[in-house]
Amino acid sequence: xxxxxxxxxxxxxxxxxxxxxxxxxxxxxxxxxxxxxxxxxxxxxxxxxxxxxxxxxxxxxxxxxxxxxxxxxxxxxxxxxxxxxxxxxxxxxxxxxxxxxxxxxxxxxxxxxxxxxxxxxxxxxxxxxxxxxxxxxxxxxxxxxxxxxxxxxxxxxxxxxxxxxxxxxxxxxxxxxxxxxxxxxxxxxxxxxxxxxxxxxxxxxxxxxxxxxxxxxxxxxxxxxxxxxxxxxxxxxxxxxxxxxxxxxxxxxxxxxxxxxxxxxxxxxxxxxxxxxxxxxxxxxxxxxxxxxxxxxxxxxxxxxxxxxxxxxxxxxxxxxxxxxxxxxxxxxxxxxxxxxxxxxxxxxxxxxxxxxxxxxxxx
Numbered sequence: 001x002x003x004x005x006x007x008x009x010x011x012x013x014x015x016x017x018x019x020x021x022x023x024x025x026x027x028x029x030x031x032x033x034x035x036x037x038x039x040x041x042x043x044x045x046x047x048x049x050x051x052x053x054x055x056x057x058x059x060x061x062x063x064x065x066x067x068x069x070x071x072x073x074x075x076x077x078x079x080x081x082x083x084x085x086x087x088x089x090x091x092x093x094x095x096x097x098x099x100x101x102x103x104x105x106x107x108x109x110x111x112x113x114x115x116x117x118x119x120x121x122x123x124x125x126x127x128x129x130x131x132x133x134x135x136x137x138x139x140x141x142x143x144x145x146x147x148x149x150x151x152x153x154x155x156x157x158x159x160x161x162x163x164x165x166x167x168x169x170x171x172x173x174x175x176x177x178x179x180x181x182x183x184x185x186x187x188x189x190x191x192x193x194x195x196x197x198x199x200x201x202x203x204x205x206x207x208x209x210x211x212x213x214x215x216x217x218x219x220x221x222x223x224x225x226x227x228x229x230x231x232x233x234x235x236x237x238x239x240x241x242x243x244x245x246x247x248x249x250x251x252x253x254x255x256x257x258x259x260x261x262x263x264x265x266x267x268x269x270x271x272x273x274x275x276x277x278x279x280x281x282x283x284x285x286x287x288x289x290x291x292x293x294x295x296x297x298x299x300x301x302x303x304x305x306x307x308x309x310x311x312x313x314x315x316x317x318x319x320x321x322x323x324x325x326x327x328x329x330x331x332x333x334x335x336x337x338x339x340x341x342x343x344x345x346x347x348x349x350x351x352x353x354x355x356x357x358x359x360x361x362x363x364x
Contacts, residue, residue: 003344004082020077025176027141027294029080030091031284032102032117034150034168037340038212039277039325040064041161042221043154044114045102046284047091049081049344050294053180057293058086060104061283061307062111062156066276067157070283071109071304074297087302088112089305097146099124100170109304115152115163117170121208121229122146129175129214133187141175145201147208147341169201169342179294194349196356198243200257200268202328202341206231208340209266209330211259213243219353227330228261238262247363248272252315252347252356253324264331270343277325281317281344283307288318315360321346 005017013019020026028051033044033137046060048264057074073087088107093100097119104113123144131139150166196215204206211226219326231237244258257268271277285291313319323342330337350357355364 001079003080005080005111006026017081018051023137023176024052025179026050026052027179028099028174028176030170030172032100032168032170032280033113033323033342034117034163034166035325035340035342036166039274041154041163041166042277042279042323042325043163043166043290044279044284044323045089045091047084047086047089048179048285048293049077050179051079051081053294053296055180055294055296055298056084056086057285057291057295058089058091059284059291060089060102060111060113061279062154063276064156064161065278066309068107068280068283068307068309069109069111069304071104071111071302072285072305073300073302076298077106077298085200087300107302107304110157111155111304113152113154115150115154117150117168118146119146119148120167120203120340121231121235123172124210124227124229124235125227126212127223130216131222133193137176139175139177139185141171141173141177143212145169145171147203149209150169167203167340169203181291181295195301195346196349196351197344197346198254198257198343199344200326202266202268202326202339204328204330204331204337204339207330207332207337207339209328209341210264215351215353217350217352219351226259226261226266228263228330236261236263243268246353247356247364250362252345252360252362253322254343256343257343258274259330261330263333266331267329268341268343269327269328270326272324273311275309278309279323279325279342280307280309280319281321281323281346282330286321286345286346287317315362320360321355
């Protein structure tokens, strides 16, 4: 079971690096997004490693001109965790925690790319996520989040786009959460009875800001934290007691988020009224019925599609999980700072404090 990873001093157990404990749901994942301030382009990418399933998958998506182009790939990885290429998509670690390169080689889709992410600040370690449904461990993982600047070129249908004006976010997460084929015997309450997830990485000229919350059905947080990073000097953590939020009527999409940060306040307004500013996470495999994370597609499979960005889509598993390009105002010690970022939201089941009920009932 020896692989290239065994050459590096990274072992955490007496086993070779190819082995990762005894839980089949162990995963190790990269995520990236990027956007222009005017919203004319939004792109995202992910690469996931599932050692117990011996599968690695990746996706690269671009939203432009009212369409979302989705490229997805999956391979059997032969226990080799350091070969971060899946079909045409490759992640290269240029400098750990500072620079990562994404390339999309020529393929049957209309999308190629050669782009570089450069961090603006030190990564933010989020609190460890541990969640059970009764006696069943559903989640146990760690994530780090980091904002940055992009450079390089994305090509869509022969149009070369310089993304040197784009900013965005990347995260790394690893641990245990449901991946691969559905369990044959899920918990009695169901594999996904309730999940309320809000994640808001934001870029300002002189600050990076981040806030997330996982809440239960009553609206009480079980994992929540925020950080205001001054880029060059210090990072202030905050955990607000409450979130003031509103939804667009007839949907589960956030209209506005407001909260206190300890030294000021944060107001975020998603551009969800404009369909072209909404990114469907199903493009990256999240909740996708065919390209869900860790699904087995054989030795190598590459697929692509193009979807229209609908201003009022039906509420289902392919549209409920989104990232919405958002405007933000950060107040620090009485001074206002204008910024841009995303509101990622996945709201399934009730959230009593904000008025959501039922599995996917829309807000009033």
